[in-house]
Structure formats: structure tokens, C-alpha cells
Amino acid sequence: MRPLLFADPQTAFALTASAVAFALGCALLLAIAVLGALRRWRAQRGAAIERHWRMALQAAAGEGAAIKLPAIGTRQLPLFLEVWNHLRESADGPAAARLEGLLTRNGIDRRARAMLRSTFLRQRLAAITALGYLRERGSWERLEALSRLADPVVSFAAARALLRIDAGHALEVLLGAIPARSDWPLARLATIFHELGPGTVTSALVTMLLRRPRPGLERVIKLSRFGQPEKISGIVRGWLGSSTDPDVLMAALAYIEDPRDLPWAHGAATHAQWRVRMAAARALGRVGGRDELPALLELLRDSIWWVRYHAAQGLIRLKGLEPFELETLRENARDAFAADMLGQALAERRWS
Amino acid sequence: MSLPVAALMWLFITYFVVINGACLALNLLAWPALRRRLSLLPLENLPPVHPDLAPPISLLICARDCEATIVERVRAALRLYYNEFEVVVVNDGSRDATLEVLRDAFGLESFPEVYWRRIPARPVRTIYHSRVHPNLRVVDKERGGTADALNVGINASRYPLFLALDARWSLRRDGLRLLVEPFVDDPKTVATGCTTRISEGGDFEAAPALPERLLDRMQVVEHLREPLFGRLGWARLNASLTVSGAAILFRKDAVVDTAGYRSDVIAEEMELVTRLHLAPRPGGERYRIHVIPEPICRQSPAANLGALRQARMRWQVSLAQSLARNRGHAGKRNATGRFARVFLLCFEVYGPAVEIAAYVMMTAMFLLGLLPGLAYVSFLALAFSLGFMVSMSALLLEEMSFRLYPRWGQAARLAIAAIAENLGYRQLVAFWRLDALLRWWQAR
Numbered sequence: 001m002r003p004l005l006f007a008d009p010q011t012a013f014a015l016t017a018s019a020v021a022f023a024l025g026c027a028l029l030l031a032i033a034v035l036g037a038l039r040r041w042r043a044q045r046g047a048a049i050e051r052h053w054r055m056a057l058q059a060a061a062g063e064g065a066a067i068k069l070p071a072i073g074t075r076q077l078p079l080f081l082e083v084w085n086h087l088r089e090s091a092d093g094p095a096a097a098r099l100e101g102l103l104t105r106n107g108i109d110r111r112a113r114a115m116l117r118s119t120f121l122r123q124r125l126a127a128i129t130a131l132g133y134l135r136e137r138g139s140w141e142r143l144e145a146l147s148r149l150a151d152p153v154v155s156f157a158a159a160r161a162l163l164r165i166d167a168g169h170a171l172e173v174l175l176g177a178i179p180a181r182s183d184w185p186l187a188r189l190a191t192i193f194h195e196l197g198p199g200t201v202t203s204a205l206v207t208m209l210l211r212r213p214r215p216g217l218e219r220v221i222k223l224s225r226f227g228q229p230e231k232i233s234g235i236v237r238g239w240l241g242s243s244t245d246p247d248v249l250m251a252a253l254a255y256i257e258d259p260r261d262l263p264w265a266h267g268a269a270t271h272a273q274w275r276v277r278m279a280a281a282r283a284l285g286r287v288g289g290r291d292e293l294p295a296l297l298e299l300l301r302d303s304i305w306w307v308r309y310h311a312a313q314g315l316i317r318l319k320g321l322e323p324f325e326l327e328t329l330r331e332n333a334r335d336a337f338a339a340d341m342l343g344q345a346l347a348e349r350r351w352s
Numbered sequence: 353m354s355l356p357v358a359a360l361m362w363l364f365i366t367y368f369v370v371i372n373g374a375c376l377a378l379n380l381l382a383w384p385a386l387r388r389r390l391s392l393l394p395l396e397n398l399p400p401v402h403p404d405l406a407p408p409i410s411l412l413i414c415a416r417d418c419e420a421t422i423v424e425r426v427r428a429a430l431r432l433y434y435n436e437f438e439v440v441v442v443n444d445g446s447r448d449a450t451l452e453v454l455r456d457a458f459g460l461e462s463f464p465e466v467y468w469r470r471i472p473a474r475p476v477r478t479i480y481h482s483r484v485h486p487n488l489r490v491v492d493k494e495r496g497g498t499a500d501a502l503n504v505g506i507n508a509s510r511y512p513l514f515l516a517l518d519a520r521w522s523l524r525r526d527g528l529r530l531l532v533e534p535f536v537d538d539p540k541t542v543a544t545g546c547t548t549r550i551s552e553g554g555d556f557e558a559a560p561a562l563p564e565r566l567l568d569r570m571q572v573v574e575h576l577r578e579p580l581f582g583r584l585g586w587a588r589l590n591a592s593l594t595v596s597g598a599a600i601l602f603r604k605d606a607v608v609d610t611a612g613y614r615s616d617v618i619a620e621e622m623e624l625v626t627r628l629h630l631a632p633r634p635g636g637e638r639y640r641i642h643v644i645p646e647p648i649c650r651q652s653p654a655a656n657l658g659a660l661r662q663a664r665m666r667w668q669v670s671l672a673q674s675l676a677r678n679r680g681h682a683g684k685r686n687a688t689g690r691f692a693r694v695f696l697l698c699f700e701v702y703g704p705a706v707e708i709a710a711y712v713m714m715t716a717m718f719l720l721g722l723l724p725g726l727a728y729v730s731f732l733a734l735a736f737s738l739g740f741m742v743s744m745s746a747l748l749l750e751e752m753s754f755r756l757y758p759r760w761g762q763a764a765r766l767a768i769a770a771i772a773e774n775l776g777y778r779q780l781v782a783f784w785r786l787d788a789l790l791r792w793w794q795a796r
Contacts, residue, residue: 014730021737028744122391185537190402305468
């Protein structure tokens with residue numbers, strides 16, 4: 001074989017590139033072996049440490065536990081906080097208080113504050129979560145700054161921690177962000193609102209609803225179900241006469257509980273957007289009586305399946321309408337689609 | 353070496369360097385997404401999804417002449433963990449006793465349900481409701497093929513998200529919760545895919561078993577290298593065109609707007625994903641197609657070379673069809689049109705042709721004395737080394753993330769398979785894919 005130096009350029013390139021690729025492949029293979037060994041060792045050690053801390057923390061959470069923790073190394077701290085967070089999540093009452101006391105008495109809160117600056121997402125999140133549970137006011141400013149970051153995960157976790165520390169104040173601080181930050185998952189935000197309870201969130205919800213933020217009003221409307229209905233419904237129903245926005249109208253129609261508001265539902269029954277007509281059908285069926293029969297029969301002939309479906313369901317629920325009358329309506333319906341849909345609704349009622 | 357021979361050699365060398373370099377780049381691109389995902393695993397870091405706001409899901413099952421397996425498939429679907437879901441079985445004009453076994457097993461009774469034909473499809477004969485499972489319905493329709501049956505399933509479904517279950521793979525029981533998370537966290541999401549892992553036995557209760565046969569283990573490596581980490585890399589660019597062969601959760605409205613599944617393609621889901629990328633959106637509305645890395649979907653390895661050949665040929669034709677059917681949009685939209693499509697055309701569709709041509713022509717030139725031995729050896733060494741490097745990078749990502757095969761012996765056997773697959777397996781697969789491509793061209 002000729003030495004590489006005398007090979008033609010393409011052969012020299014191919015040999016060099018294959019040597020580089022092979023060396024890189026071998027390096028990766030070595031990395032797999034080393035990393036594998038390291039991870040196995042870490043997993044075993046981590047499991048042992050986790051077991052150790054879990055037992056210690058469980059003992060501390062119980063009666064008569066020692067309040068002095070053994071020294072926790074810097075490398076062990078993130079894992080310790082994750083175990084602590086996990087236990088704190090499921091603890092309440094005196095056990096939760098004991099777990100929190102354990103951290104503050106051993107200076108872990110101070111170390112967790114320092115961990116907020118970590119560049120590792122996992123460590124940062126563990127620290128944010130722990131400080132939230134501790135209701136650690138000393139880290140408020142830092143958490144508030146984190147809640148304004150563009151990163152949706154870190155900012156959302158920080159917002160949650162703020163809400164745990166002081167829900168009332170945090171809601172004031174986050175009034176703008178809750179509607180505006182569409183990257184904060186609404187379904188997770190709903191869990192937080194649910195945990196905080198109507199007594200805590202209603203005032204903030206009322207403020208946000210009155211501001212009618214754009215964009216983001218639909219987020220506030222969806223969250224408003226976690227507030228006190230008597231304080232929310234007045235504002236939302238008030239939009240029936242003042243708004244043409246489909247999202248707003250749908251939300252407002254969902255709050256109709258008083259027959260005096262039914263004229264608004266009749267108006268919405270002819271709206272160009274089918275989702276609004278569907279919401280109108282639901283409102284008419286939920287609150288209405290015999291007077292709403294013509295409107296619901298009209299909606300039963302709608303071109304959209306869901307509008308017809310909810311109109312049929314509305315007819316079933318309509319106060320003062322006897323089952324035989326519904327059968328008569330079905331038999332006499334001139335529109336085949338309407339008759340079929342009413343037939344389905346009647347069958348569903350019999351089936352359930 | 354004459355100038356034409358040298359030019360050909362440069363061409364093939366460049367091709368191998370670029371395709372393997374791109375695969376390595378995709379793996380590198382996948383790593384930040386994987387790492388971030390792993391950071392979010394501790395449950396306490398983020399609050400759970402509120403059940404009232406978790407979108408309900410319709411699970412669609414297409415049943416055609418499968419009386420022996422359909423009951424177990426439906427039971428497996430009903431056993432999945434999720435807050436609110438329905439199972440819609442579409443009996444696609446079965447000629448055996450599929451409908452009868454379903455009726456007996458689940459207490460089905462015909463129901464006067466009004467069927468909403470949002471997507472054109474073959475007529476529906478009867479809709480059945482289950483007395484035993486309130487969330488189970490069976491739609492009996494005229495025979496029309498899988499795509500047609502799935503379109504009927506979409507029409508009959510009640511919920512905003514749907515997933516078509518396939519007999520070829522099994523879904524982990526908490527898989528729906530993971531698939532729905534991108535929809536919850538990102539309102540722009542129109543579809544979420546996952547990837548399958550090859551494992552003997554689709555039983556999720558047991559730890560995944562690394563297959564015994566070398567051929568099967570090579571499929572494991574192949575799946576890690578291409579579908580898994582490659583897809584994650586593309587997903588970061590919002591350019592996952594090839595999410596298929598695994599569970600994909602779709603937003604129903606988006607699918608209805610694009611007229612549902614097409615009946616004239618082999619892989620309906622792959623084509624649908626491509627179309628979703630390219631669908632016109634009013635006002636340039638943004639969208640995302642996500643891929644989650646969690647190993648929630650499993651399939652068994654191909655039983656023999658014949659089955660493997662069929663699977664790879666099917667993949668090749670599916671990809672070519674998906675791109676050909678949607679070529680009118682090339683280059684018009686985001687990274688998908690501009691980059692992913694070019695990549696897929698050059699390296700996935702026409703790649704096997706270039707690869708096989710390279711092996712055949714280089715060998716012929718060597719045998720004819722036109723190519724020096726050292727040059728020929730250098731070419732083969734390059735093809736092997738680059739493949740070896742990319743396979744190792746995929747194994748490293750697996751080791752750094754989910755470690756489905758954590759034992760020493762398993763890791764070692766996978767590494768051996770990663771080396772061995774470059775010595776014949778990859779070339780054989782490339783040959784099958786070229787064969788499929790030629791047949792497809794001829795058929796057109």
C-alpha cells in the first residue's frame with residue numbers, strides 16, 4: 001500500500017475523514033462505556049442517598065424527630081431538595097410544618113436561594129419549588145425576576161412559588177402576566193387557581209375581567225370558573241350587551257342563570273359564529289321555559305351538527321315540556337336533520 | 353486515476369460525508385430537547401394539568417377482518433389511563449365475524465346517532481353503543497380501506513383530539529397523558545408524535561427485553577439512529593415530516609380542515625403530517641408539530657428478512673408518495689419547505705440510489721482496474737466509519753437519556769450490533785429501498 005502522502009487527493013481525504021470518523025466513533029463508544037459506568041454508579045449511589053434522605057426526612061416529618069440534619073454536600077443538595085419537594089408535596093398540617101422547619105433550621109433555605117442562579121435547569125427548578133413551599137420571603141425579589149424570564153418553564157415555576165409565598169401579593173404582581181403569557185399552560189395554571197381556592201383568587205379575577213385584557217381575555221374567562229360565581233357572573237353577563245367578540249359572548253352565555261337574561265341568549269342564537277349559537281342553545285335549554293321552544297326548534301335546524309345537538313339537549317332539559325310532547329315534536333318535524341337529532345337526544349336520555 | 357473516476361469518487365465521498373454529517377447534526381440538535389425534557393421529569397416542578405381543562409381524546413380503531421384480535425385491541429384501548437376519552441371502533445366492511453365478536457364482547461346495541469359527515473367517506477350503515485362501556489362506540493360502514501375508515505372515525509368522534517391506534521405497536525398505559533402535554537403547554541400544537549422502540553414483546557409492565565438475534569438488535573440501533581433522535585432533531589426545527597409508524601395525537605379541527613386522510617397513499621399518517629405542515633393558515637397562523645422522546649410506544653422486531661424487507665420498502669414508498677403528493681408547496685413555508693424537504697428528497701428518497709450506485713460503481717471500477725486498491729479501500733473505510741460514528745452518537749444519546757437497556761451486557765451487545773449493522777445490513781436496507789423506489793416509479 002502506498003503511503004498516504006503519495007495518495008491522490010480524494011483517497012487522502014477519504015482516508016483522513018474515515019480515520020477522524022472512526023476515532024470519533026471510538027471516542028463515543030468510550031464515552032458510552034464511561035458514562036454508562038458512571039450512571040450505573042450514580043444510580044446506585046443516588047438510590048442509596050435518596051433512600052437515606054427519604055428515611056431521614058420521613059422521620060423528621062413524624063413526631064419527635066431529630067431536627068439536626070447530617071451535613072449535605074453541594075453535590076447532594078439538588079437530589080436532597082428533589083426528595084424534600086416530593087415529600088413536601090404529599091405532606092400537610094404539622095408534618096409539612098416540620099419538614100419546612102427542618103430546612104430553615106439547617107440553613108438549606110439559604111443554599112437553595114444560591115441555587116436559583118444555577119445554570120442547570122433541574123437544580124434551578126428544585127430550588128424554586130422548595131423556596132415556594134418554604135414561603136421564603138427573602139427570595140421574593142429574585143423569584144419575581146425569574147417569573148419575568150422568557151423561559152416558560154422557569155418563569156412559570158417561579159410564578160407558582162410566588163403564589164405559594166404570598167398568594168394575594170403574587171396575584172397583584174402577576175395580574176398582567178396571567179392573561180398575557182400564553183406560554184404559561186392554562187390547564188396547569190388552573191390547578192394552581194383551584195389549589196388557592198375561590199376566596200383567594202376571586203378579587204384578582206374580577207380585576208382581570210374588568211380590565212378585559214387583549215390578548216388573553218379568553219384565558220381569564222376560562223380561569224374565572226375557579227372564582228366565586230356570584231362575583232364573577234355579574235361582570236361577565238354584563239358583556240352580553242356590550243361585546244361582539246365571540247369568545248366573550250360564549251363565556252357570558254355560559255354564566256346565564258337568570259331568565260331575565262334570556263333575551264341576550266335569543267339574540268345570540270342567530271350569531272354568525274356557530275360556537276356562539278351553540279352556547280346560546282345551551283343557555284336557552286338550561287334556563288329557559290316554553291317561551292324558548294321556537295328559538296330552540298330553529299337552532300335544531302342549524303347547519304352545524306354541534307348546534308343541533310345542543311339544541312336537542314336543550315329541548316330535553318327545557319322546563320315544563322313533557323316527554324310525549326318531545327316525541328310529538330320529533331314526529332312532526334319537517335326537517336329530517338332536526339328530527340334525527342331530537343331522536344338521538346331522546347335515545348340518549350332513555351339509554352342513561 | 354482518470355479525471356472522470358476521480359470526479360465520481362469525489363461525488364460519492366462528498367455524499368457520504370454530508371449525509372452522515374447531517375445525521376450527526378440532527379442527533380446533536382436533539383440533545384438540548386432531550387435534556388430539557390429530562391429536567392422536567394420530577395413531578396413537583398410543575399403543577400399537573402387540571403382535569404377540567406385537559407382536552408378529551410377520541411381513540412380510533414380501524415377493524416377489518418380481524419375477528420381474532422379485535423376484542424383484545426379494544427380492551428387494551430379501554431385500559432389506557434386518561435381523564436376523559438372515548439374509543440371509536442370503525443368496522444370497515446369486515447367479511448368475517450369482527451362485528452359479531454365486538455357485539456358479544458361489549459354488549460353493543462344499535463343507536464340512532466346522527467352521523468356528521470365532515471370528511472367525505474364511504475357510507476355508514478349502523479352506529480352501535482356499548483351497554484358495558486359508556487365510552488365505547490362501534491361504527492359499521494361499507495368497505496373502503498384504512499384511510500376511509502379513519503375518516504369515518506374522525507367524523508363520528510366527539511372530542512377535539514384524536515389518535516388512531518394501530519395493531520403494529522402498543523402504547524404505554526399513561527402514554528396519552530404524555531402525548532397531550534404539548535397541546536396543553538403550547539396552544540399552537542396541531543399534532544404530537546412519539547417514536548417506537550423495538551422490543552421483544554409489547555408488554556409495558558415488564559422491562560424491555562433486548563432481542564436475542566443480531567438482526568433484531570440491528571433494528572434496535574437503526575430505530576434509535578433514524579426515527580428517534582432524527583425526529584427529535586427535526587422537531588426542534590418544527591420540520592418533522594416523517595412522524596409515522598407510531599402514536600400521533602392530532603387536533604381534529606386541523607385535520608378536518610385539510611380534508612382528513614388520503615386513500616391513495618400507503619402511509620396515511622405520514623402524508624397527513626406532511627400536509628398539515630403545508631396547509632394554508634389564515635393570517636399566517638403559527639403551528640407546531642411536536643415529537644416527545646419518552647419511550648411510550650413499542651413494537652416487535654420484524655420476524656424475518658422478508659418482513660423486514662417489506663417494512664423498509666413500505667417506508668420508502670410512503671416517504672416518496674408523501675413528498676410527491678405535496679410537492680406544490682416546496683419552499684413556500686418555514687423550515688419544512690426550505691430545508692427538511694430538500695434533505696428528505698436528497699438523502700432519504702434518492703439517498704439509497706446514490707448509496708447503491710456508489711458501492712456498485714466503485715466496486716466495478718476497482719475490478720476493471722480503473723480505481724487503485726487504496727482508493728477503493730479508503731472509500732469502504734469511509735462508508736463504514738461514518739456509519740459507525742452516527743450509530744454510536746445515537747447510542748450515546750440513549751445512554752444519556754432513557755437507558756432502556758441499562759445492563760452492561762445489553763449495552764455491549766447493542767454496541768456490537770451498531771458496528772455490525774454497517775457491514776452489510778445498512779447496504780441491504782439501502783438496496784431494498786432502491787428496489788421499492790424503482791417499483792414505485794414504474795407503477796407511476
